[in-house]
Amino acid sequence: MSDASPLSRLTAALDAAVFGQQRVLEDLVTAFLARGHVLLEGVPGVAKTLTARSMAGALGLLFTRIQFTPDLMPADILGTNVFQPQDHAFRLVKGPIFTEVVVADEINRTPPKTQAALLEAMEERQVTIDGVSHALPPHFFVVATQNPLELEGTYPLPEAQLDRFLMRVRVGYPEASAETTMLRAFHQREGKPATTSQVLDAPTLLELQSRAARVSCDDSIIQYVVAIVRETRTNPRVRLGASPRSAQALLAASKARAALMGTDFVTPDDVKAVTFSVLNHRLLLKAEAEVEGITADDVLKQTLERVRVPR
Numbered sequence: 001m002s003d004a005s006p007l008s009r010l011t012a013a014l015d016a017a018v019f020g021q022q023r024v025l026e027d028l029v030t031a032f033l034a035r036g037h038v039l040l041e042g043v044p045g046v047a048k049t050l051t052a053r054s055m056a057g058a059l060g061l062l063f064t065r066i067q068f069t070p071d072l073m074p075a076d077i078l079g080t081n082v083f084q085p086q087d088h089a090f091r092l093v094k095g096p097i098f099t100e101v102v103v104a105d106e107i108n109r110t111p112p113k114t115q116a117a118l119l120e121a122m123e124e125r126q127v128t129i130d131g132v133s134h135a136l137p138p139h140f141f142v143v144a145t146q147n148p149l150e151l152e153g154t155y156p157l158p159e160a161q162l163d164r165f166l167m168r169v170r171v172g173y174p175e176a177s178a179e180t181t182m183l184r185a186f187h188q189r190e191g192k193p194a195t196t197s198q199v200l201d202a203p204t205l206l207e208l209q210s211r212a213a214r215v216s217c218d219d220s221i222i223q224y225v226v227a228i229v230r231e232t233r234t235n236p237r238v239r240l241g242a243s244p245r246s247a248q249a250l251l252a253a254s255k256a257r258a259a260l261m262g263t264d265f266v267t268p269d270d271v272k273a274v275t276f277s278v279l280n281h282r283l284l285l286k287a288e289a290e291v292e293g294i295t296a297d298d299v300l301k302q303t304l305e306r307v308r309v310p311r
Helices: 002-015 022-033 047-057 074-078 112-124 176-188 201-215 219-234 246-260 268-279 287-291 296-307
Strands: 039-040 063-067 079-084 089-094 101-106 124-128 132-135 141-146 166-172 239-240
Touching: 002 022, 002 132, 002 176, 002 201, 022 039, 022 201, 022 246, 039 047, 047 063, 047 101, 047 124, 047 141, 063 287, 074 079, 079 141, 079 239, 112 124, 112 141, 141 176, 141 287, 166 268, 219 268, 219 296, 268 296, 287 296
Parallel strands: 039 141, 039 166, 063 101, 101 141
Antiparallel strands: 079 089, 124 132
């Protein structure tokens, strides 16, 4: 595909800033191409925020980092109408949500009331304040980070909030070689933060997203996606399986993954590559499964083994 060169520049720029997280970076770019949002989950100190910042820098888009805290209010994110005595009228003071890339840092450290402030923005790409809707930029992209729920001082994200994320990507520890490279780079920068230069312009971003949406998809692939989603609903360990909207998300991510890999058609391998990140936060397991230590990834692995792969 002709967009392979721009995508190569993007992935190279991210690789130069974030070491040892190749799969995470690929999922992040895939979600952006599919016009979705990403939730990065991992313990503190594994470069979740750096990854989000690097993505915004490489895309050359305006970005805002919002530190989510227990006392953060919805108006602190969305903005509010403020009365101006000199004009005898109210004026909208826009919140940090009015940008192109939002880095929602530690999103699960704020209560659900404030988390819900992002719902309309992420789904409709608009914000309603005092009954008036305000459009957000076409490139609006949320990259949220969260610590595992078992850590102190965190609030589980409601299912409706989780569903707004195209992908939940788990960020783990890097390999020893990558960690060594990271420390060498840190030493050479004399402890200064890593920076990422812009490698793509706005028209190129729109073209990449449009081409990802136009990637060819055989009917057998569509049936494969449907079969995967429906299989999750019949698993005895699952209380609530993937929804029809999950199928749409899985197909969109598969097409974006194909575009990222430089092909103009979706293969079963593209679907498999994104299944875990797209569906792992959309399954609710039964209590007994959780007691047994079964995870959503275990269920999805079993699902992919059971569903026949189209030839």
